[in-house]
Amino acid sequence: xxxxxxxxxxxxxxxxxxxxxxxxxxxxxxxxxxxxxxxxxxxxxxxxxxxxxxxxxxxxxxxxxxxxxxxxxxxxxxxxxxxxxxxxxxxxxxxxxxxxxxxxxxxxxxxxxxxxxxxxxxxxxxxxxxxxxxxxxxxxxxxxxxxxxxxxxxxxxxxxxxxxxxxxxxxxxxxxxxxxxxxxxxxxxxxxxxxxxxxxxxxxxxxxxxxxxxxxxxxxxxxxxxxxxxxxxxxxxxxxxxxxxxxxxxxxxxxxxxxxxxxxxxxxxxxxxxxxxxxxxxxxxxxxxxxxxxxxxxxxxxxxxxxxxxxxxxxxxxxxxxxxxxxxxxxxxxxxxxxxxxxxxxxxxxxxxxxxxxxxxxxxxx
Amino acid sequence: xxxxxxxxxxxxxxxxxxxxxxxxxxxxxxxxxxxxxxxxxxxxxxxxxxxxxxxxxxxxxxxxxxxxxxxxxxxxxxxxxxxxxxxxxxxxxxxxxxxxxxxxxxxxxxxxxxxxxxxxxxxxxxxxxxxxxxxxxxxxxxxxxxxxxxxxxxxxxxxxxxxxxxxxxxxxxxxxxxxxxxxxxxxxxxxxxxxxxxxxxxxxxxxxxxxxxxxxxxxxxxxxxxxxxxxxxxxxxxxxxxxxxxxxxxxxxxxxxxxxxxxxxxxxxxxxxxxxxxxxxxxxxxxxxxxxxxxxxxxxxxxxxxxxxxxxxxxxxxxxx
Numbered sequence: 001x002x003x004x005x006x007x008x009x010x011x012x013x014x015x016x017x018x019x020x021x022x023x024x025x026x027x028x029x030x031x032x033x034x035x036x037x038x039x040x041x042x043x044x045x046x047x048x049x050x051x052x053x054x055x056x057x058x059x060x061x062x063x064x065x066x067x068x069x070x071x072x073x074x075x076x077x078x079x080x081x082x083x084x085x086x087x088x089x090x091x092x093x094x095x096x097x098x099x100x101x102x103x104x105x106x107x108x109x110x111x112x113x114x115x116x117x118x119x120x121x122x123x124x125x126x127x128x129x130x131x132x133x134x135x136x137x138x139x140x141x142x143x144x145x146x147x148x149x150x151x152x153x154x155x156x157x158x159x160x161x162x163x164x165x166x167x168x169x170x171x172x173x174x175x176x177x178x179x180x181x182x183x184x185x186x187x188x189x190x191x192x193x194x195x196x197x198x199x200x201x202x203x204x205x206x207x208x209x210x211x212x213x214x215x216x217x218x219x220x221x222x223x224x225x226x227x228x229x230x231x232x233x234x235x236x237x238x239x240x241x242x243x244x245x246x247x248x249x250x251x252x253x254x255x256x257x258x259x260x261x262x263x264x265x266x267x268x269x270x271x272x273x274x275x276x277x278x279x280x281x282x283x284x285x286x287x288x289x290x291x292x293x294x295x296x297x298x299x300x301x302x303x304x305x306x307x308x309x310x311x312x313x314x315x316x317x318x319x320x321x322x323x324x325x326x327x328x329x330x331x332x333x334x335x336x337x338x339x340x341x342x343x344x345x346x347x348x349x350x351x352x353x354x355x356x357x358x359x360x361x362x363x364x365x366x
Numbered sequence: 367x368x369x370x371x372x373x374x375x376x377x378x379x380x381x382x383x384x385x386x387x388x389x390x391x392x393x394x395x396x397x398x399x400x401x402x403x404x405x406x407x408x409x410x411x412x413x414x415x416x417x418x419x420x421x422x423x424x425x426x427x428x429x430x431x432x433x434x435x436x437x438x439x440x441x442x443x444x445x446x447x448x449x450x451x452x453x454x455x456x457x458x459x460x461x462x463x464x465x466x467x468x469x470x471x472x473x474x475x476x477x478x479x480x481x482x483x484x485x486x487x488x489x490x491x492x493x494x495x496x497x498x499x500x501x502x503x504x505x506x507x508x509x510x511x512x513x514x515x516x517x518x519x520x521x522x523x524x525x526x527x528x529x530x531x532x533x534x535x536x537x538x539x540x541x542x543x544x545x546x547x548x549x550x551x552x553x554x555x556x557x558x559x560x561x562x563x564x565x566x567x568x569x570x571x572x573x574x575x576x577x578x579x580x581x582x583x584x585x586x587x588x589x590x591x592x593x594x595x596x597x598x599x600x601x602x603x604x605x606x607x608x609x610x611x612x613x614x615x616x617x618x619x620x621x622x623x624x625x626x627x628x629x630x631x632x633x634x635x636x637x638x639x640x641x642x643x644x645x646x647x648x649x650x651x652x653x654x655x656x657x658x659x660x661x662x663x664x665x666x667x668x669x670x671x672x673x674x675x676x677x678x679x680x681x682x683x684x685x686x687x
Contacts, residue, residue: 331469343459
C-alpha cells in the first residue's frame with residue numbers, strides 16, 4: 001500500500017469521513033420527513049446566527065476541547081481512555097469541594113484553585129486503571145468503563161446523602177459563593193465594546209481550553225515526556241529497548257489525560273451551573289472520543305472538531321425546539337463520525353491511498 | 367429477611383440475570399473468536415426498540431422477537447465489517463455502535479409513535495407470557511421445596527428458560543464440536559487456523575453473528591417480557607455489566623452463569639431495598655449499583671485469580687502473502 005501525502009492524511013481523510021457522516025445524517029432526516037437543507041439552515045442560524053447561539057456553541061466547544069484533548073493525549077501512547085465521562089464527574093467533585101469549602105477572595109484565585117482540584121481528582125480517577133494496565137495487563141478500556149459506572153454511583157451517593165443541603169430535594173450541592181462566579185464572555189467582551197449575549201453560558205474557561213490545546217502541543221512535540229509518549233505509542237518493544245519505562249509512561253499519560261477530562265468541570269460546574277448537579281457531564285466525555293478521532297489527535301484538529309461538535313450540539317438543540325427532529329439526531333451524527341473516522345477509517349483510506357500511489361507496472365515475484 | 371422475601375428476591379434475580387446472561391454469552395462467542403465487543407449494549411438497545419415496535423404493530427411477540435434479532439444482527443454485521451473486513455479498531459467500532467443505537471432507537475420510536483421516544487405499552491399477545499411448569503400449583507403445598515418450584519423455577523417467560531438452556535449449549539458448542547474448537551483457536555492463534563486451511567474471516571463473522579443473535583434475544587426480552595414496551599436507554603448499562611460478567615467468568619460459559627446470577631442478585635437487592643442494614647452498618651444502595659464494576663476491577667487486578675483474555679483478542683488478522 002502506498003503512502004499518501006501528509007496533507008491528504010490530515011485533511012482529506014477526515015473531510016471525506018465527515019461528508020459520509022453528513023450524507024447519512026441527511027438521509028436520516030429525510031426518513032423522518034423533514035428537509036435536510038432547511039434543517040442545516042436552522043442549525044447554522046441557531047448556533048452561529050446570534051451571539052446567544054455562539055455563546056452556547058462555544059460553551060459546548062469548551063467541554064469538548066477538554067475531553068477531546070484527554071482522549072487525544074492517551075491515543076498518542078496508544079491507550080484508549082474511554083473513561084473521560086467518569087474523570088469529568090470527579091473533576092466536578094473537585095470543583096465543588098474547592099468552591100464550597102474554601103473562602104476565595106477573588107474569582108481568578110478560585111479559578112486557579114478549582115482547576116487544580118478538578119485536574120487532580122480527574123487524574124486520580126485514572127491512577128488505578130493506568131496502574132492495572134501497566135502492571136497487571138488488565139485492559140484499560142474495560143477498567144475505565146468500569147470506573148465510569150463507579151464514578152456515577154459515587155457522585156450519586158455523595159449528592160444524595162452527603163453534599164445535598166438540608167431541606168433540598170434536588171440531588172445537587174448548594175450554590176457556590178458569589179466570589180467564585182466566573183466571568184462570562186459577555187463580561188469579558190463588554191469592556192472592549194463588543195456586545196455579547198448576557199444569558200449564554202460561555203465563559204473564561206474557553207480561554208483555558210485554548211491554552212490547554214497549546215500546552216498539549218508543547219507537551220507532545222516539544223518535551224522529553226511527549227517524545228517518550230509517542231515512542232511508546234508507536235512501538236512498545238522499541239520504547240522498551242530505548243530505556244523508556246512502560247509503567248511510568250502509561251501512568252503519566254493517563255494522569256494527564258484524566259486531568260484534562262477533569263478540567264472540563266470548571267466550564268460546566270463552575271462556569272455554568274455554579275453548583276454540582278447530578279448529571280453535569282452529559283456525555284461530553286464520550287464526545288471527546290469522536291473529537292479526538294476527527295482531530296487526528298492533534299490539538300489544532302481537536303480544537304476544530306470541538307467547534308464542529310459544539311455547533312452540532314447547539315444546532316441540534318435548536319432543531320429539537322423548532323422541528324420534529326429529536327435531539328438524539330446529534331447522538332446519531334456523533335456515532336457516524338466515530339464510525340467513519342475511527343472504525344471504518346480503512347474504508348476511506350484504502351481507495352485514497354490507491355489514488356495517490358503512482359501506477360507502476362506490477363512486478364511479479366518468481 | 368424471611369423465606370418468602372428471599373424467594374421473591376431470588377425470583378427477581380433470575381429475571382434480571384436473564385438479559386445479562388444472554389448478552390454475556392453473546393460476548394463470549396465474539397471474544398472467544400478474537401473480536402472484542404463493547405457494543406453489546408447498543409445491540410440490545412436496538413433490538414429492544416424494534417421488537418417492541420413490531421410487537422405493538424403486529425400484536426405478535428414472535429414477530430417482535432424476529433425483528434429485534436434482525437436489528438441486532440444488522441449492527442453485528444456492521445461491527446464485523448468494521449473490525450474484520452476493514453480491520454478497524456474493534457473498541458472504537460463498539461463505541462460507535464452503542465451511540466448509533468442510543469440515537470437511532472429514540473429517533474425511530476419518536477418518528478413512529480410520537481410518544482417522547484418510547485413505544486406504546488404492550489399487552490396480551492404482544493408480550494411473552496409466564497409459563498407455568500407442570501404440577502407447579504399442585505406441588506406448592508410441599509414445604510420448602512414446593513414454593514421453590516412454584517415461584518422460583520416455574521412461572522418465567524420463555525426467554526428466561528432459553529437463556530439458561532444456552533449455557534450448556536454454549537459449553538457444548540465451544541468444547542465438544544469442531545466449530546467450537548476452531549472458534550477458540552481463531553481467538554488464540556488465527557495464523558494457525560489459517561494455515562490449516564480454514565477461513566479466519568468466515569469463523570469470525572460466524573462468531574460475531576451468533577453474538578448478534580443472542581443480543582437480539584436479550585433486547586427483545588427486555589422490552590417484551592421484563593417490561594412492557596421500549597423506553598429510552600432501557601438497557602441501562604446492562605451491556606457493560608454483561609461485559610464485566612464475561613471478565614468475571616474468565617470467558618467460560620458455566621462461570622458466566624454464576625457471574626450473571628451474582629450480578630442479577632445485586633440488581634435484585636438494589637431494586638428491593640433502598641439501603642441494607644448489617645448490624646449497625648448501613649450499606650447505601652449506590653454500593654449495590656457499583657458492586658459489579660468494583661468486583662470486576664478486583665478480578666482484573668488479579669487478586670482473585672487472573673483473568674486472561676483470548677490471546678488474539680482485539681487484533682485484526684492480516685493474511686500473510
